[in-house]
Amino acid sequence: MLGAGERVVDIAPKTAARIRLLDTGQINKTDDNDARAVAIAALRGRALPPVQVDDHSAVMRLWARRYRDLGSLRTQAICRLHTLIRELLPGGGHTKLRTSQAVALVEGIQAQTPVAQAKLALARDLVADLVRIEAQRREARRRTAAAVRASGSGITQINGVGPIVAGTVLGYVRDITRFANRDRFASYNGTAPIEVSSGPRRTFRLSRRGNRQLNYVIHMAAVSQIRHRDSQGRGYYDRKIAEGMNGKSALRALKRRISDQLYRQMRADASRKKGPGGHSGNDTASSAAGSHPDTPALRTSHSRAATNPRTEPPTSAMPDHFRPAPVNRDTGRSAAGVQVEPRPRPRSGRGQDRP
Numbered sequence: 001m002l003g004a005g006e007r008v009v010d011i012a013p014k015t016a017a018r019i020r021l022l023d024t025g026q027i028n029k030t031d032d033n034d035a036r037a038v039a040i041a042a043l044r045g046r047a048l049p050p051v052q053v054d055d056h057s058a059v060m061r062l063w064a065r066r067y068r069d070l071g072s073l074r075t076q077a078i079c080r081l082h083t084l085i086r087e088l089l090p091g092g093g094h095t096k097l098r099t100s101q102a103v104a105l106v107e108g109i110q111a112q113t114p115v116a117q118a119k120l121a122l123a124r125d126l127v128a129d130l131v132r133i134e135a136q137r138r139e140a141r142r143r144t145a146a147a148v149r150a151s152g153s154g155i156t157q158i159n160g161v162g163p164i165v166a167g168t169v170l171g172y173v174r175d176i177t178r179f180a181n182r183d184r185f186a187s188y189n190g191t192a193p194i195e196v197s198s199g200p201r202r203t204f205r206l207s208r209r210g211n212r213q214l215n216y217v218i219h220m221a222a223v224s225q226i227r228h229r230d231s232q233g234r235g236y237y238d239r240k241i242a243e244g245m246n247g248k249s250a251l252r253a254l255k256r257r258i259s260d261q262l263y264r265q266m267r268a269d270a271s272r273k274k275g276p277g278g279h280s281g282n283d284t285a286s287s288a289a290g291s292h293p294d295t296p297a298l299r300t301s302h303s304r305a306a307t308n309p310r311t312e313p314p315t316s317a318m319p320d321h322f323r324p325a326p327v328n329r330d331t332g333r334s335a336a337g338v339q340v341e342p343r344p345r346p347r348s349g350r351g352q353d354r355p
Contacts, residue, residue, distance in 0.1 A: 016038050080126055089105075141163060158221070165218075168217045192207060
């Protein structure tokens, strides 16, 4: 539809569900009522996000997802291999079995019975699958890292953010400017807590909403920071523990901190791509300091420059014949003998003169 020149907007599932609820009192989803609800939302909605053609962010998202899928296949193969090794060897193998260890362990097993021989053949097939999956994961990681470098993003400078985490974040976020502030971004990735206050008591609970893929990679970045004792993330985690938080609460606070760091860095990257100096366009009416170059840095009241014009000269700079003559309060006459009309006294709210 985009290739044909049509304008396509994105309708959130929650919006369509609310329309179905207001229409029929139920949120049951069928092809007919869902299409009608989406059409109503598209016609009546305001500021709906337009659907855009996939760009470079889709490349990072695809390769990062491929890496995670291969990780799931590797975990499945490892679990099945553990089951066979426990049946072939007394005591089984190591809990955290590496691919090289699995190859050496399976090659050293001797099978005597036909059943044991069949299990050994199946174990060798699983080891071959592990070797192949490991090679594919390395290739997917290499391609993800290349795609992240091509994007020019600087989020990999954040501690704990590697190519897989960066590819996932950039791939799902796409355009960071669609989030008005860091709180909106934290709500999108699920690191913002949900308030469940009642009366004067203010409490918050863990949010299960948002993009769970983003929440997962932010969690991995937080765990990576905690493992390195010399990192700023570990120092922040220890401070939260000292303030009385438990381990899980301190980890959630660290995840929100990483979310804010990602938001700031992606905002900075977006501003840098807009124009020179981080500003959109090249206008002489703006500068890096936020003011025009011809405007003095200090306000007029703070500047002592003689070139600053004033609307009227100060009293000390006036000649004597321009200065007003002093007025005697008792006689009401000035020093030159001119009668000066006194100012009217202010009246109170009751219409009587004040004493």
